[in-house]
Amino acid sequence: MAKPPYDVPAAPGKPEVTEYDENFMVITWTPPASDGGSPVTHYIIEKKEPRSSKWTQVTKEEVKETTFKVTDLIEGKDYEFHVAAVNKAGQGPFSAPSEPKTAKLPFDPPSAPGKPTVSNIDATEMTITWTVPESDGGSPILGYFVEKKEPKSSRWVRINSTPVEPLTFKVKDLVEKSKYHFRVIATNKAGEGPASEPSDVHMAKPPYDIPGAPSRPEVTEYDRTKISIKWSPPESDGGSPITGYVVEKRDTTSNRWIKAVPETVEETTLTIENLTEDKEYEFRVAAVNKAGQGPYSEPSQPQLCKPPYDVPEAPGKPDITEVDAEYMVITWTKPKSDGGSPITHYVVERKEPTSTRWMKAHKEDVKELTLKVEGLMEGKEYMFHVAAVNDAGQGPYSEPSEPKLAKLPYDVPGAPSKPEISDIDATKMTVTWTPPKSDGGAPITGYYVERKESSSSRWTRITKEPVLDTTLRAKDLIEKSKYQFRVFAENKAGVGPASEPSDLTMAKLPYERPEVTKVDATLIGIKWSPPASDGGSPITGYVIEKKDRTSTRWTKAFKDTIEETEYTIKDLIEGKEYEFRVAAVNNAGQGPFSEPSQPTLCKPPYGKR
Known part of the structure; x- marks a missing residue:
């Protein structure tokens, strides 16, 4: 279609x-x-x-x-x-x-104003201040309503019937000593918005209060019948200047406080007179302003009515700064307080840690802050304490010193390092070690070296005299035996502990026996490894010797030296067993022979006709 x-x-x-x-x-x-x-x-x-x-x-x-x-x-x-x-x-x-x-008006009620703050508080009035809402809802704010509420009530009461435009409002007709919260509501053409967060709670009261408590009184002077004190004003005067202070005293044997002076005191110092000698007193202070008397301070420290000085405090804990077999030197610091009277001398006592009895460590008065205590017994431990003396008498003893042993001022050295073994031969080895970490406080005078065979538990000292160096060539070893070595350091105090034993090491020639690589009716091929040490000069060749197993006589297998580490020996006799040994040669000459090879029979290879 x-x-x-x-x-x-x-x-x-x-x-x-x-x-x-x-x-x-x-x-x-x-x-x-x-x-x-x-x-x-x-x-x-x-x-x-x-x-x-x-x-x-x-x-x-x-x-x-x-x-x-x-x-x-x-x-x-x-x-x-x-x-x-x-x-x-x-x-x-x-x-x-x-x-x-x-479908609504193209604007909303405003958001909540800022949390109100309260100022200018009086017995029946307070001033409330707030900030504009974050949003006016799209329409200009027409004003604000202020509401109040007591903390125990859930009901908010509106204070103004028509909105106020300023961001502050004076609230009147409050009840003195009552507490209040306040909140604010903004309004515009769309209506009232939500209420602000309530203000902090505030009490309606005069704009001043009684002062806070002054600081704890401090005794500044004392004598047999009077005590002087001072204090600091309270942190808060309550909003009204302080007009004076009330001072009270108390005998520490009583619970009753009484006025120290009949009138208020304008200054922050006072001397209280007509006290009783040898009685202990405390003092407290209260500040006064237009609102009345504030709370009392904490009581002062108890103070005895007595002459204006005391025995010294304890000196510092003594330190033992020098030790010998029969004496020790101790030092200490002055007491923090001399009690108000100069220190005339010190008393030093000593005791052994296991004893409870202290005894005087000197005959003469000690004027300095150090003392050499003599007449001690070597090998015993001692502690010391010190007391200071002034015109009021002897003060308390210091904390006792740490115990210290009367001995020579040094110890035996620590253990040397674990020995290292090198330059191994059939009957000799070189033993090397490092000095101990601690010489014990006295120079090391030498070392003793001991050895032990692997089959034995007994250590044998190698040298009678101490070794002055940190290396030793151990001789007269038994070939094929295994050895360990250990080292002791010595100083004026004696011989220290043994080092960790060296690793187990076999006394053997410095290179392995030759290895047979091929066999025929009249020839045998061998190979070998170079020696562990070339002696400090390059190896120039090798000497090879042979012997019939039934003989004790070695003969050269080849008249010249061999440069390689393998060789085939010819012109042998079929049916005879042979051993071979090798020695390395350098510019210093020929070295020792290796161990002999395994005995090997000259015969045609297996299966050859």
Whole structure:
């Protein structure tokens, strides 16, 4: 069937609400991407509520533009809109629906103002201050309402019937000594917004209070019948200047406080007279201002009525700074307080740690802060304590010193390091070690070296005299025996502990026996490894000797030296067993021979005819 050369238009763009009020919305959209080949003649607009599935046409008129004002909406309801384009071919598909929008005034009530602060507090008045809300809801703020509430009540009471414009408000007619919270509500054309966070609680009272407590009184002077004290004003004067201080005293044997002087004191010092000698007193102070007397301070430290000095405090704990077999030198520091009278001398006592009895360590008065205590017994431990003396008498003893042993001022050395073994031969080895970490306080005078065979538990000293160096060539060893070595250091105090034993090491020639590599009826091939040490000069060749196993006589297997470490010995006798040994040669000459090879029979190889 033939059809027109055009089609219905595509869907227009998704509508957008660009203006709204409580009973209308203005929507706009974009034309369809395709008009289907025929110009769009008009648009059809439908609306619905988001929870409904039913769309209704908003107007019967043909809408020619891409904007339209939808009227007769119900305030407070949400609406969605979609649009379809129409051309000669008919109505095209509807657009995607607009986002839901509420029919309402184009602004909201304001947000909450800032938390109110309270100032200028008096017995019946307070001033409340706040900050503007973060949002005015889209409409200018018309003013603020202030409400109050007592902490024990849940009911907020509005203070002003008409909104106030300033950000401050003086609240009057409060009840003295009552406590209050305050909150603020902003209003605009849309109505009242939420209340602010309540203010901190404040009491309606005069703008000053009784002062705080002064500092604890401090005794500055004393004598047989009077004591002087001083104190600091309270941290807070309560908002009204301090006019004076009330001072009370108490005998420490009594619970009763009485006035120290009949009148208030204007200064922060006072001398209390007519006290009783040898009685102990405490003092306390209260500040006074227009609001009345504040709380009392803490009592002073008890003070005895007595002459103005005391025995000294204890000196510092003594240190033992020098030790010998029969004496020790001790030092100490002065007491923190001399009691108000100069120190004349010190008393030093000593005791052994296992004893409870202290005895005087000197005959003469000790004037200095150091003393050499003589007549001690070597090998015994001693402790010391010290007391200071002034015109009031002897003070308490110091903390005792740490115990110290009467002995020579040095110890035996520590253990040397674990010995290292080198330059091994059939009957000799070189033993090397490092000095101990501690020489015990006296120079090391030498070392003793001991050895032990692996089959024995007995250590044998190698030298009678101490070794002065940290290396020793151990001789007269038994070939093929295994040995360990250990070392002791010696100083003026004696011989210290043994080092860790060396690793177990075999006394053997410095290179391995030759190895047979091939055998025939009249020849034998051998190879060997170079010696562990070239003696400090490059090896220039090797001497090879052979012997018939039944003989004790070695003969050269080749008249010249061999440069390689393998060789085939020829012209041997079939059926005889042979051993071979090798010696290395350098510029110093020929070294010792290796161990002999395993005996080897001259015979044709297995299977050869």
